[in-house]
Amino acid sequence: xxxxTYHNPVKIVFGRGSIAQLPRLVPADAKxxxxxxxxxxxxxxxxxxxxxxxxxxxxxxxxxxxxNPRYETCLKAVEQVKAEGFDFLLGVGGGSSLDxxxxxxxxxxxxxxxxxxxxxxxxxxxxxxxxxxxxxxxxATGSEMNGGAVVSREETKEKLFxxxxxSFPRFSILDPETTxxxxxxxxxxxxxxxxxxxxxQYLTFPxxxxxxxxxxxxxxxxxxxxxxxxxxxxxxxxxxxxxxxxATQALNGLIGSGVPQxxxxxxxxxxxxxxxxxxxxxxxxxxxxxxxxxxxxxxxxKLLQYAERVWQLRDGNEEARVARAIERTEEFFRSLGVGTRxxxxxxxxxxxxxxxxxxxxxxxxxxxHQDLTENDVKEILxxxx
Amino acid sequence: xxxxTYHNPVKIVFGRGSIAQLPRLVPADAKxxxxxxxxxxxxxxxxxxxxxxxxxxxxxxxxxxxxNPRYETCLKAVEQVKAEGFDFLLGVGGGSSLDxxxxxxxxxxxxxxxxxxxxxxxxxxxxxxxxxxxxxxxxATGSEMNGGAVVSREETKEKLFxxxxxSFPRFSILDPETTxxxxxxxxxxxxxxxxxxxxxQYLTFPxxxxxxxxxxxxxxxxxxxxxxxxxxxxxxxxxxxxxxxxATQALNGLIGSGVPQxxxxxxxxxxxxxxxxxxxxxxxxxxxxxxxxxxxxxxxxKLLQYAERVWQLRDGNEEARVARAIERTEEFFRSLGVGTRxxxxxxxxxxxxxxxxxxxxxxxxxxxHQDLTENDVKEILxxxx
Numbered sequence: 036x037x038x039x040t041y042h043n044p045v046k047i048v049f050g051r052g053s054i055a056q057l058p059r060l061v062p063a064d065a066k067x068x069x070x071x072x073x074x075x076x077x078x079x080x081x082x083x084x085x086x087x088x089x090x091x092x093x094x095x096x097x098x099x100x101x102x103n104p105r106y107e108t109c110l111k112a113v114e115q116v117k118a119e120g121f122d123f124l125l126g127v128g129g130g131s132s133l134d135x136x137x138x139x140x141x142x143x144x145x146x147x148x149x150x151x152x153x154x155x156x157x158x159x160x161x162x163x164x165x166x167x168x169x170x171x172x173x174x175a176t177g178s179e180m181n182g183g184a185v186v187s188r189e190e191t192k193e194k195l196f197x198x199x200x201x202s203f204p205r206f207s208i209l210d211p212e213t214t215x216x217x218x219x220x221x222x223x224x225x226x227x228x229x230x231x232x233x234x235x236q237y238l239t240f241p242x243x244x245x246x247x248x249x250x251x252x253x254x255x256x257x258x259x260x261x262x263x264x265x266x267x268x269x270x271x272x273x274x275x276x277x278x279x280x281x282a283t284q285a286l287n288g289l290i291g292s293g294v295p296q297x298x299x300x301x302x303x304x305x306x307x308x309x310x311x312x313x314x315x316x317x318x319x320x321x322x323x324x325x326x327x328x329x330x331x332x333x334x335x336x337k338l339l340q341y342a343e344r345v346w347q348l349r350d351g352n353e354e355a356r357v358a359r360a361i362e363r364t365e366e367f368f369r370s371l372g373v374g375t376r377x378x379x380x381x382x383x384x385x386x387x388x389x390x391x392x393x394x395x396x397x398x399x400x401x402x403x404h405q406d407l408t409e410n411d412v413k414e415i416l417x418x419x420x
Numbered sequence: 421x422x423x424x425t426y427h428n429p430v431k432i433v434f435g436r437g438s439i440a441q442l443p444r445l446v447p448a449d450a451k452x453x454x455x456x457x458x459x460x461x462x463x464x465x466x467x468x469x470x471x472x473x474x475x476x477x478x479x480x481x482x483x484x485x486x487x488n489p490r491y492e493t494c495l496k497a498v499e500q501v502k503a504e505g506f507d508f509l510l511g512v513g514g515g516s517s518l519d520x521x522x523x524x525x526x527x528x529x530x531x532x533x534x535x536x537x538x539x540x541x542x543x544x545x546x547x548x549x550x551x552x553x554x555x556x557x558x559x560a561t562g563s564e565m566n567g568g569a570v571v572s573r574e575e576t577k578e579k580l581f582x583x584x585x586x587s588f589p590r591f592s593i594l595d596p597e598t599t600x601x602x603x604x605x606x607x608x609x610x611x612x613x614x615x616x617x618x619x620x621q622y623l624t625f626p627x628x629x630x631x632x633x634x635x636x637x638x639x640x641x642x643x644x645x646x647x648x649x650x651x652x653x654x655x656x657x658x659x660x661x662x663x664x665x666x667a668t669q670a671l672n673g674l675i676g677s678g679v680p681q682x683x684x685x686x687x688x689x690x691x692x693x694x695x696x697x698x699x700x701x702x703x704x705x706x707x708x709x710x711x712x713x714x715x716x717x718x719x720x721x722k723l724l725q726y727a728e729r730v731w732q733l734r735d736g737n738e739e740a741r742v743a744r745a746i747e748r749t750e751e752f753f754r755s756l757g758v759g760t761r762x763x764x765x766x767x768x769x770x771x772x773x774x775x776x777x778x779x780x781x782x783x784x785x786x787x788x789h790q791d792l793t794e795n796d797v798k799e800i801l802x803x804x805x
Contacts, residue, residue, distance in 0.1 A: 038437075050424065245641075247665075249634075
């Protein structure tokens with residue numbers, strides 16, 4: 036096992052009716068700015084629940100956060116925070132609203148001129164932040180229980196990530212009933228997103244960390260069971276609850292403690308989303324099968340374990356079991372309605388070169404061995420045409 | 421799934437050499453009192469490592485905490501804290517030293533006359549505590565990552581527990597190398613303790629919480645693999661690390677979130693330890709097989725799942741599989757050298773009546789249905805003669 040530090044101070048309040056606990060969670064004298072997206076929370080009743088819960092201390096509002104939250108939009112919120120002196124941000128919605136709230140909270144105390152510098156150089160993220168609380172309505176990103184935020188910059192078509200121990204939400208409210216009315220595309224995306232957050236921390240190389248392996252497999256097995264159930268029965272409370280808790284556990288730091296991590300699929304996926312606007316989960320579903328096929332020799336030991344424990348594949352030689360496990364993974368994503376090929380999204384062939392050269396320019400060290408080359412990226416994406 | 425709140429702000433610093441990180445974890449201007457036990461930390465080098473790490477801010481010392489920390493001893497430490505104005509407690513050792521540090525930290529700010537009242541009425545636990553940091557040297561109790569403490573009162577032969585959100589350690593350092601020299605009895609006790617912490621939150625009734633179930637099974641399966649390995653190879657780093665992380669995960673609130681919990685085995689075990697002085701894990705190993713046999717109808721669904729997933733028992737009828745799973749559990753404890761019968765510890769037959777009547781007097785609601793009777797307790801213990 037590798038050395039690690041694990042610290043996750045987020046208070047999770049989980050279950051039916053838990054939005055009503057907001058007054059106990061937000062400081063009584065807070066001047067609250069509520070950050071949300073495109074209005075789905077007004078249609079599904081979540082907005083009303085939040086306003087009702089906070090009737091003694093009504094929040095001001097900043098709506099219009101995009102599905103991939105834009106830097107330019109966040110900057111407008113930062114201006115509002117500074118101009119009106121808000122001291123508590125409440126993110127309400129999916130990962131985008133939560134990420135935006137976390138970014139705005141950090142940018143509001145950022146001393147430099149250009150808060151985008153926090154994304155390109157994490158050393159510039161301030162050792163402080165406005166406090167953030169969350170009401171999650173879309174299980175997927177894990178943002179409700181980590182200190183990360185992904186923000187996209189329209190001007191440069193960049194989608195980047197920052198992570199800071201100062202950006203953990205103070206609390207996150209997870210009421211599975213708020214997810215009943217999600218479009219099935221968003222539900223399916225959430226399943227895929229949580230699944231691939233898990234594989235990024237699991238499908239690497241063995242580090243003699245059997246508990247973390249089994250905790251990762253626990254999430255994968257549960258997503259495989261509960262994902263189809265949720266799509267078939269959108270108002271099945273327990274299935275919704277299980278999906279929601281899986282998505283949180285997939286990216287709260289626990290399963291990644293003491294083990295190698297990959298994240299190259301995410302790096303490539305972010306470029307695809309930034310360039311072509313496909314959903315985050317769609318981009319991951321496209322890249323992962325290529326990544327696993329291309330890296331199957333280096334990931335062999337874990338892929339064999341994955342084949343056996345997650346897909347119950349015990350017959351055939353090792354190569355066949357690995358190949359079948361990757362096929363089953365892709366079939367699972369497709370069964371949820373999530374396309375797994377660049378062609379499913381009409382992405383042009385030039386994407387292969389473009390993504391590879393953009394990543395090369397970022398000088399990111401990709402993969403669990405931090406050594407994927409520009410050519411590797413091209414080969415991986417070529418497998419996904 | 422049941423509604424739940426999960427909040428665990430403990431910072432875990434895990435791995436080889438991590439005691440050297442103490443200066444970054446303790447506030448620079450803290451006036452530190454170090455709480456420890458009987459001197460094993462002086463023999464195994466942990467004391468020297470702590471003193472070396474804190475050479476710029478040397479701690480004062482309070483040694484002599486007993487294996488089941490005594491209230492009377494803790495009160496002496498409270499006097500020292502108040503008299504000399506310590507503002508940071510560093511618990512160094514096993515669960516006893518950590519529990520003592522947490523109890524002393526709460527008792528030091530307790531306003532009432534008799535801090536024992538915190539144990540009998542949790543509403544009296546103050547909404548505050550001196551800050552506590554931990555260096556763990558014995559994986560077992562999970563105290564390093566929860567807000568609980570068990571303390572025994574010599575005068576009345578009571579062993580009671582309190583739990584408070586204000587008593588989480590600020591940090592806990594877990595260096596598996598500090599456990600290399602543990603006597604095998606303590607190592608084995610730790611495996612059993614972590615195992616039964618897990619079963620208390622798992623072997624109840626189904627609550628449609630498949631992720632929590634699998635997270636619990638992950639711990640059990642890993643303990644079954646790693647426990648014997650640690651006993652055979654005391655200096656196997658990864659085995660020691662895996663055992664240490666399992667014990668922490670078994671009682672940090674995660675696997676118990678959203679599911680029913682039992683804890684009757686613990687309640688009965690505490691009485692056996694208080695009355696006859698047997699080790700905590702020994703008391704649990706005695707009670708659990710009786711509890712599972714006696715409650716096998718009510719716990720049937722989870723016992724069948726346990727039989728299949730933890731012990732790979734798929735043959736025979738349901739009753740046989742349940743019976744075999746309980747036998748395998750008891751055999752596992754015995755294989756580690758931990759006795760599972762009252763007679764293994766020369767506990768007299770009167771224990772059956774005595775434990776039952778003491779629990780009856782405490783009016784504790786026992787078991788996941790909170791309805792075990794005095795007679796149930798007698799029947800369970802009678803099975804363990």
